[in-house]
Amino acid sequence: MGDKSTPLLAVLQLLRKYNLKGTEDILRKEANLGDVEYENLDLPEVELANILTAHHTESDPYSYEFAYDSLKKFVENSLDVYKYELSTLLYPVFVHMYLILILYDHNEHAIKILEKFGPEQDEYYQDDLKRLCAVKNKDQVKGNELAEIYSSNKFQVQLSRDASTQLKRYLHEQKSSPIIINIIKNHIQIDVCDGPGRSHAQVKSTLGGLLGEASRNENRTKVYYGLLKEPDLQILPAQIEDEEEAEETPDKPKKKKAKKDNIFMKKPKSDPNAPPNDRIPLPDLKENDKVEKGKALREAAKRVQLGPECLPSICFYTLLNSGHTAICADICDDSTLLAVGFNNSTIKVWTLTTVRLRGMKSADKLQDIDREAVRLWSLQCWTCIVVYRGHVWPVWDTRWSPHGHYFASGGHDRIARLWATDHHQPLRIFAGHLSDIDCIQFHPNSNYIATGSSDRTVRLWDCLTGTQVRIMTGHRSTPFTLAFSACGRWLASGGGAGEIQIWDLSSGLPSAAIPPASNSPIHALAFSRDGTILASGSLDSTIKLWDFAIISDENINEENGNAAPTQKEDKFLLRSYATKNSPIKSLHFTRRNLLLAVGSYDGSV
């Protein structure tokens, strides 16, 4: 006998208790209950009452509004210490009230409660609410992506011990109307932690995820965010031209975004955060790789040291006549090639130097616009070499490992995959995101992959174990781009509403939040090779430069004081450059710290 009959049994027991024989018989006949259950009617008194009242209130749509109001009052009237933590409960309770009302066919009441309390929910939840309110009857709940996410997962809420005690006391008082109790029991995971209650700013900094905050336990694993040693470059005497370069040699990483801070590089062996070089197998360097690496080194020696005093020059590549057809762009690490993906699934490659294309030596490249499959293109023979199948839905983003060999992809199927060029199947599958994976990025040491998703979380995955090692909440909108700092410790993500979040990978906590300058999404982020400047490019056709040295310094200082993340954008903003109506598609720092930007001119506006 399923759950459905439990209330029936309870009613029968009630009827028997009051000796209403006639009704009891009719009900029994009508409900078609077997004798066995009937004979065994022996529910404990408390449970009986609970079932009956629960049934009563669930079917009473009016009580919901009242219950939410009372919870709101409780939150408002509680002490400031608990107030902000407790206020995080309001949204999940509200959402589940709506869903329950829909499930019990009280559609009008559901809409009423939505209209009454919806607008007062936090701004970043409004988009979800708009999506949710499309659901208007029972049948639609099943099959709706968002409603299913809410009903099959628990919303995470972090409370300090004191706050949770307060909550328990309140719930105890509300015994008579168990709506909220039920919701909290069934749909909300309360993560109780010791220590004092958090301040408003602290609470705010981690809010915004589709399912609330990350629980603390999930971010316990140690992350080796240090850079790999570059052991083999001494074998390349030909590449070393002067002493200065020789000095820098040991710490020169090879690929994308993998440039080290000088001080850091001098003692790579003592870095406790670096993973062992053989943590994940990396292919041996071939002769031409070494030549490439040597070239990179020489270039790096000529790098301009950037800072607030010395801003980079920006060379802007404008795509003319492209209209809305150009989707994405990327510049290869040695800044010689520019690839642009178009909406008719073609890729065009431009050379940015005077060298003719065909004669060039360059790494294989991959583009990310194809649907449901990832293709590997060779830049040496200009053909598609391999098609990797595995994704069943559109692939939103792919990225090479800085050391080559591996690449990662993520898309609409909410799963990120790690591939290697010599396997036709993915090596690792990273599942856990609740919504589309919109962007993906390799850590400079190739051991980790960061993904940003429409569930407004950024997660870090370990390539070796395939597990999720960090889950970072605090984004108010979908992150569309990710960038690791040159030192590997910081991760920057740019959101759809124009905000930029800086995460500290050592703790998984947001270390800075740069509020949006405009409503346009950030589509490109790049760290300068020396890690002092963060450049962001957005749909509103501006490139902004941020002083990353201040951001990271502040954070290191904060570690002692444990202060809240700063919100003062002015302090970080160095410059903002507007283009003539060319939304930025991509940003790239050359090895000499020249910033290259790609945008397509939009003449229609």
Add this chain to the structure above:
Amino acid sequence: MSDSELGYGSSFTVDSVKVIAESVGIGNLVDDAAKELADDVSYRLKIIVQDAMKFMQHSKRQKLSITDIDHALKVQNIEPQYGFIQPDSLPFRFASGGGRELHFIEEKDIDLSEILSAPPPKIPLDVSLRAHWLSVDGVQPTVPENPPPLSKEAQKLESVDPITKLSKPANKDAAGKPVCGKAARLKASESVHVKQLATHELSVEQQLYYKEITEACVGSDEGRRAEALQSLACDPGLHEMLPRMCTFISEGVKVNVVQNNLALLIYLMRMVKAMLDNQSLYLEKYLHELIPSVSTCIVARQLCMRPEVDNHWALRDFAARLMAQICKTFNTSTNNLQTRVTRLFSKALQCPSQTNNESGPSMVPSMKESEKTPLASLYGAVQGLAELGPEVVKVFILSRVRWLGERVEGALSGIGGADRLAAGNLKHQLLKVLAPVVRAHRQPPDLPDDYKREYGYLGPSLQQMVSKLRSSPTGGNAGGAVAVVTCTPPLLPSPSPAPGPSLAPAPAPAPSPSPASVTIQHTSQAHAKTIESVASRNVVITSSAPQSPAPSTPPPQKFVIVSSQQKNQTQPASSAGHIVMHSSQPTIVRSQNAPVSVVAKPVFARSGSAQQPPPELDDLSHLA
């Protein structure tokens, strides 16, 4: 929240569903069924649109396109809707009737054979890549590829309400664009907030640029001039030099009108043209300087040394076109620019009797003058009015054609060679301007006698012209006034085509006050007014600029232009120059403070050197 209904859960109405049902042949849909359908369809559509948004966001766009919807449908395993490729948005049409309101999309029948026979559409341009420097060492260079440092809106705001600039020192928008090199050298974090308050101060680079541009514009090297004009017409970020440029032009015109230096006047007008063409400049607040200069070049009594030889007519035509462009661009209901300019020209055309009737005693002194309005000025006024459109021609020229004819007749029968040439030109111009208007205005039977009676001396020629127009095939269907006029080429001075605008040896670099005032008195009435309205400020021009030391400043010279006192009698209340001046009060103060001398200097330098080769006649071809 008033729009909460809109925000949370809008859905199709039952009526829409019924209409849609009808359109596919289901006549009587029950209300309940329609309601169910409406709810379900709304839900499904929302889901599809939500998915389509993802595709839009990943395409880095802000506009949802049809392909996004197609992709979303594919993701949900629904057949996409083929054939909905539409470059523009489809407007909903509205129709009501029978108590029902209906929104629908108009679907046109397309003739296939038409498409087949049509020439193939143009192949779209291929995507191309273009690189430019967005920033050099943190400073954004002002190249055409970059947006102007100060947008037109900001310039406008600044001129309308200069206080705003003082009240908000930290201008976020301008944060990335330091005003000049000096600011860029400042510590970056500071330069974000520090906005220069006195933008009249030009940086050294700007001074150099100003010098180069002005010299090139009035210099003898045609190649350099073309480059300079190109720069004036295209470069963003010139707004800081605008006051100087305008003063340069207006002072230059004043001086060169006095000296009858046609070539320089042409060059100055071409500068005006270039500035008008520059999209990033907000010129409104300098119109009070530009309009008098331009109108001077249209109606001045004498623009060149040898009126019988030089082609000053082209300058008048060109300036008239400029004036029309100014009117078209800047006319608003508050400044009534076009009305005022029209009035200015029409006054020059007034015959004595009309002036008497219309303007009363205050105009008496000018009346005597206007009887002698030179033919060249008449020509300019006609041209100026003609450029403003056929309606203006009809009202202001056609009504005076009889009087104008008398003037022409008188001059043609006279003895003065220059006068005869001028009269010929004026006649030709009048015919050319009037013929299309008359043609549109009169019914076909064109009898020479009628014309003679109505239009006086010019009647018969006009009649010929009109009938020629009517008979020409193009003239037949084009109703407008711009019909092709097959006419003889403009009368050019026949005897000596070569010399062109003369650059006669100018007098001393410093013209004494007297010639200036004398010439101004001599110029036509309209001209006098326009010039005076500016010149009446008794501008003292010194060449030592206190604010902007030009790199090569000549030893201090003083030029004084003294305005004639006549201006008090001819009250310029209605002249365009005056009006614009007082409509933008703060500007005047500024331009008075501007170091005018720097402006005037190159003009004199050039005109003073007698060796300078006279510009070729085909200079004028640029004007056409």
